[in-house]
Amino acid sequence: MSTLDLPLVLAGVMVVCLTLYVIMGGADFGGGVWDLLASGPRRHQQRALIADVISPIWEANHVWLIIVVVILFTAFPKAFSTLAVGLHIPLSLMLVGVVLRGSAFTFRAYDSRRDTVQRRWGVMFAGASTITPVLLGICAGAVASGQIGAARTGDFTALYVTPWMTPFALLTGVLTLCLFAFLAAVFLTVEAEPGALQDDFRARALWSALALGAAALALRWSAQTAAPHVSAGLTRGVLPWAVLLTTAVISVICFTALWTRRYRLARGSAVAQVTLIIWGWAFAQHPYIVPETLTIEAAAAPTVTLRLLLIALCVGTVILVPSLWYLFRVFSAGKHEKHE
Amino acid sequence: MAISLAFHIIFAVVGIGMPALMVIAEWRWTRTGDPVFLDLARRWAKGTAILFAVGAVSGTVLSFELGLLWPKFMEWAGPIIGMPFSLEGFAFFTEAIFLGIYLYGWDRISKQAHLAAGVMVAVSGAVSGIFVVIANAWMNAPTGFDVVNGLPVNIDPIAALFNDAAFEQTLHMTLAAYAATGLGVAGIHAWFVRRDPTNAFHRRALQVALIVGVPAALVQPLSGDLSARDVAKRQPVKFAAMEAHFETSGNVPFVIGGIPNAETGELQYAIKIPNALSLLMTGSASTVIPGLDAVPPEDRPPVGVVHIAFQVMVALGSYMALLSLWVVWHWVRKREFSRTPLLLMGLILGAPFGIIAVEAGWIVTEVGRQPWIVHNLIRTADAVTPVPGLIVPMVGFTLLYAFLGVVVVALLRRQIIRSPGAPMEGFETREFAVLPAKPE
Ligand code: HDD
Ligand code: HEM
Numbered sequence A: 001m002s003t004l005d006l007p008l009v010l011a012g013v014m015v016v017c018l019t020l021y022v023i024m025g026g027a028d029f030g031g032g033v034w035d036l037l038a039s040g041p042r043r044h045q046q047r048a049l050i051a052d053v054i055s056p057i058w059e060a061n062h063v064w065l066i067i068v069v070v071i072l073f074t075a076f077p078k079a080f081s082t083l084a085v086g087l088h089i090p091l092s093l094m095l096v097g098v099v100l101r102g103s104a105f106t107f108r109a110y111d112s113r114r115d116t117v118q119r120r121w122g123v124m125f126a127g128a129s130t131i132t133p134v135l136l137g138i139c140a141g142a143v144a145s146g147q148i149g150a151a152r153t154g155d156f157t158a159l160y161v162t163p164w165m166t167p168f169a170l171l172t173g174v175l176t177l178c179l180f181a182f183l184a185a186v187f188l189t190v191e192a193e194p195g196a197l198q199d200d201f202r203a204r205a206l207w208s209a210l211a212l213g214a215a216a217l218a219l220r221w222s223a224q225t226a227a228p229h230v231s232a233g234l235t236r237g238v239l240p241w242a243v244l245l246t247t248a249v250i251s252v253i254c255f256t257a258l259w260t261r262r263y264r265l266a267r268g269s270a271v272a273q274v275t276l277i278i279w280g281w282a283f284a285q286h287p288y289i290v291p292e293t294l295t296i297e298a299a300a301a302p303t304v305t306l307r308l309l310l311i312a313l314c315v316g317t318v319i320l321v322p323s324l325w326y327l328f329r330v331f332s333a334g335k336h337e338k339h340e
Numbered sequence B: 001m002a003i004s005l006a007f008h009i010i011f012a013v014v015g016i017g018m019p020a021l022m023v024i025a026e027w028r029w030t031r032t033g034d035p036v037f038l039d040l041a042r043r044w045a046k047g048t049a050i051l052f053a054v055g056a057v058s059g060t061v062l063s064f065e066l067g068l069l070w071p072k073f074m075e076w077a078g079p080i081i082g083m084p085f086s087l088e089g090f091a092f093f094t095e096a097i098f099l100g101i102y103l104y105g106w107d108r109i110s111k112q113a114h115l116a117a118g119v120m121v122a123v124s125g126a127v128s129g130i131f132v133v134i135a136n137a138w139m140n141a142p143t144g145f146d147v148v149n150g151l152p153v154n155i156d157p158i159a160a161l162f163n164d165a166a167f168e169q170t171l172h173m174t175l176a177a178y179a180a181t182g183l184g185v186a187g188i189h190a191w192f193v194r195r196d197p198t199n200a201f202h203r204r205a206l207q208v209a210l211i212v213g214v215p216a217a218l219v220q221p222l223s224g225d226l227s228a229r230d231v232a233k234r235q236p237v238k239f240a241a242m243e244a245h246f247e248t249s250g251n252v253p254f255v256i257g258g259i260p261n262a263e264t265g266e267l268q269y270a271i272k273i274p275n276a277l278s279l280l281m282t283g284s285a286s287t288v289i290p291g292l293d294a295v296p297p298e299d300r301p302p303v304g305v306v307h308i309a310f311q312v313m314v315a316l317g318s319y320m321a322l323l324s325l326w327v328v329w330h331w332v333r334k335r336e337f338s339r340t341p342l343l344l345m346g347l348i349l350g351a352p353f354g355i356i357a358v359e360a361g362w363i364v365t366e367v368g369r370q371p372w373i374v375h376n377l378i379r380t381a382d383a384v385t386p387v388p389g390l391i392v393p394m395v396g397f398t399l400l401y402a403f404l405g406v407v408v409v410a411l412l413r414r415q416i417i418r419s420p421g422a423p424m425e426g427f428e429t430r431e432f433a434v435l436p437a438k439p440e
């Protein structure tokens, strides 16, 4: 390639950031789901571990979402406005979830230790952590299905509700929830000290892996009619099949690793699995950014903007990577000695 | 959007100012070994944690709202002003990362590293504020493109970054953040010092807060004057609305207060200093200053709101500057911070003034720009989303913010304001059980 295909590169960077958001931010939401579902004799320890792990990092993890939005409106302004109009309702609801999740989590940490007070914020935090991923998934599913921007005439429902109120989009919402919960459970097996608590999260990881698998199969099946473009993209040529096969193999590895208590391996393969799912979707959707309405090319901002944005992102990365590395190092070293 | 912004700006201001206070207190602790300073840094850090979380989530709402409410504006302006927003994104990253380290790393990293993390938070907070205000300044002074058939071409994002209003606005805003936070916190602690004059904790808190707030409040009127001159050149209609100057004329008086009547074009109940505005702006009493009548009525902003908001900002700014002058004067003579009851009363009264002035200043900037969303280029009404029923999300988010506001105030009272003397509540929580690391 003599000249860089800038729109494609930036779309790629956006998918990288989205992947990072799903892996890091998604796991924080998943932690909230397990807070909601905490049960058994160790439910207090379960909640405490989740809070300990999330507290120092959730705000940094959350910034990935903001970066995705910023890239979207700078590099693909037409896509941003199309999505913001078509998905106005689920996005607004998702924002309410984002606000409630973050603030309730913080309020719980700083409010009275009394059980009733803790419980109240806990329920709000956990509830919002469960609903928000579903809404995020609905938005993603609506995009993949090619319904956004398709209906240009009609009443309020036809324009602003029907495009995302579809079985396919709802199923994507469920998948996203399972995915986040699965990631969180796998990560928590690594964070927990060996013993009963770790086993609690192992069981949760295994069950959510099964749920995730079921949701993924159902979604793949439903995509044939509901998301024809993406579905076709998943069967075109050798590459998609290779990706599909790899994902399947990695899922088996992950499940086996959990079964045999090799948690670090399980964590690595869970991350790989999620990455493949998102990139599979991105490749299948190519060349569209909003399937069958806007291509990456057509939505792209002028070249100057793209080039400068790419430079800014590179410079930012140089600052970001060491900072993030430091953050995770500070909070993973000597974890097990604390609180004793 | 205006409501989200008005809510977010409170947290943004505190998010810029508080880290500075925290870091100065911690630095004083490393220098003097006085454990009171450490206690102070820790308590302020807890307050910052609460405020930061709410600031972060309300900021997230804003970045989506730009599209949810103004899709046409973003489609138009995104490629031009996306640059400061993306740089701002990285500033958020460093701010969130180092705040995490600062809040939860007390017993995990060395003292120097901890202090450095605090400095990173303070710097990136200021930088993120600067970037977003640059984006806003561009809406007042759009540059870096040509318009052909109603669409921007020949885009130059770098020129947009260095637009004409950027310097004045970012300077004024950054100073405002330090002045509002510094004097706000000083006012709160002054209240406790007044009740309990020997309390070492509140005396030191007052001292640190004044170190941040006083210099900023002193230069703020100068920076405001710079802004006003800039507005007069760049947006004469906004300037006319600020001054409630209806008819283009010379020998314009300088007005203080008053209620403008847009129907009759009169300003009632104002104190007028003859010729002073013309003199002030140009050095000559006879210079003609364009009034609101320079443009057709549909291009005029709501003069009442703009004029009153401007008067409020200037009045509060003058109060804060005079108060600061008093503090400095006392310090120069006596080499110590004054704690005379009258000054303490003045500080207590002035505690909310900074935030009120910030809100008023933003109303001047934003409402004064109306009916344009981008000065003289795009009308706000043309940029709004086609989605109907916007009243629903507006009411919804307002209620949500009201709820969060109430909770935040309650928690802040609980966490930091409660006078040490009584043990700090919540000691049994895990994160903070290991208090205080021994000063060497
Ligand atoms: C602590 C807060 C505070 C204080 C004491 C002042 N201001 Fe201010 N002012 C702001 C906080 C603020 C602000 C909220 O930060 C604004 C809104 C937009 C901006 O950049 O700064 C602002 C805007 C603003 C503008 C409009 C700029 C524009 O539209 O581009 C002018 C002309 C002034 N100010 C002038 C003044 C003067 C003459 C003051 C004299 C005391 C003053 N301000 C005190
Ligand atoms: C943080 C303090 C701010 C406050 C309190 C504020 C408040 C307001 C107000 C009162 C209006 C006018 C509403 C009207 O009369 O129609 C407005 C307009 C607007 N402002 Fe701001 N603003 C702030 C900062 C910003 C910034 C930093 C940006 C962008 C970078 C921005 C973007 C807009 C837009 C797009 C409009 C036009 C749409 C509207 O009328 O709401 N504002 N804002």
Ligand code: HEM
Pocket: A059, A062, A063, A066, B005, B008, B009, B011, B012, B013, B014, B015, B016, B051, B052, B053, B054, B055, B056, B057, B058, B059, B060, B061, B062, B063, B066, B092, B093, B095, B096, B125, B126, B128, B129, B130, B132, B133, B173
């Ligand atoms: C259109 C206007 C605005 C948008 C889109 C916006 C966006 C955001 C976002 C996304 C965050 C969250 C970052 C995180 O997770 O850490 C945030 C926080 C922040 N914003 Fe804004 N913002 C706007 C206006 C402003 C203004 C006018 C300022 C003032 C100078 C400002 C200063 C800050 C600061 C300092 C933070 C850090 C969080 C805190 O300490 O509270 N923002 N903003």
